[in-house]
Amino acid sequence: MNKINLLIADDHTMFLQGIASLLEQEPEINIAGKAFNGIEALEIIKKENIDLIILDISMPEMDGIALSKILKKDFLNVKILVVSTHSNIMIISRLIRIGVNGYLSKNAEKSELLKAIHTIVNGENYFSKETAEKHLLNSSKIEKQVSNLTELSSREKEILVLIAYEYNTAEIAEKTFISLNTVNTHRKNLLSKLNAKNTAGLVKYAVENGLVD
CATH class of the missing domain: 3.40.50.2300 (Response regulator)
Known part of the structure; x- marks a missing residue:
């Protein structure tokens, strides 16, 4: 054998x-x-x-x-x-x-x-x-999170990753060549789309879904 x-x-x-x-x-x-x-x-x-x-x-x-x-x-x-x-x-x-x-x-x-x-x-x-x-x-919760991720635009995913890596609003604006107001708008949209209460919730979501290590 x-x-x-x-x-x-x-x-x-x-x-x-x-x-x-x-x-x-x-x-x-x-x-x-x-x-x-x-x-x-x-x-x-x-x-x-x-x-x-x-x-x-x-x-x-x-x-x-x-x-x-x-x-x-x-x-x-x-x-x-x-x-x-x-x-x-x-x-x-x-x-x-x-x-x-x-x-x-x-x-x-x-x-x-x-x-x-x-x-x-x-x-x-x-x-x-x-x-x-x-x-x-938890399969329904998992499917919902996967669905939420697919609804994010490429820009929103980019912003989410930068938030997860602890870049502040000014740094994100500089890196992505957008205004501070636009960064804040993306942040609000992310909180809404991902049903997150705060930045910690966004970071948790990014880690759990493999956007950051």
Whole structure:
């Protein structure tokens, strides 16, 4: 029986070493590589025949979301299982839209991790029961936010990104070559369209929908 070539990518050394130690005990699994960020993981994938990558979302230099996008574009043979402490349904939904093959909490039992690995390698997706329930319960909210994003003009998206990166009104006006009044009008329109109460709400929306890292 061919072994499953596994790559683990996580910037927390204790978790990376711990999960590797657990899985090394399984005769059908080969730990083909370990990486502390997405860039290291990508270099290993270019050199090794990886069947499945277990990755975290928050990693330096290149995070799990950015890496997943690249893999789903250029390395379709590599299956993706996200194992993370993140529970934000909007982030999880974004990963699902990218096309990851599974999602587990870092609190998952070893038995569920193994089940997820085998399910994914055998051609099906695996999402924990809690994740699936959250996604279903919030699907209408997610669809509404995605719909709101498509309603924004290119200029409004540009302004939203600059707001998220903490540029003030004067700086935004200078960068976009528009007046202060026009910037303020765009800000008001963004608050209205995105049902946000304040700037913090706009920043949250931009992050959750992948407009900024």
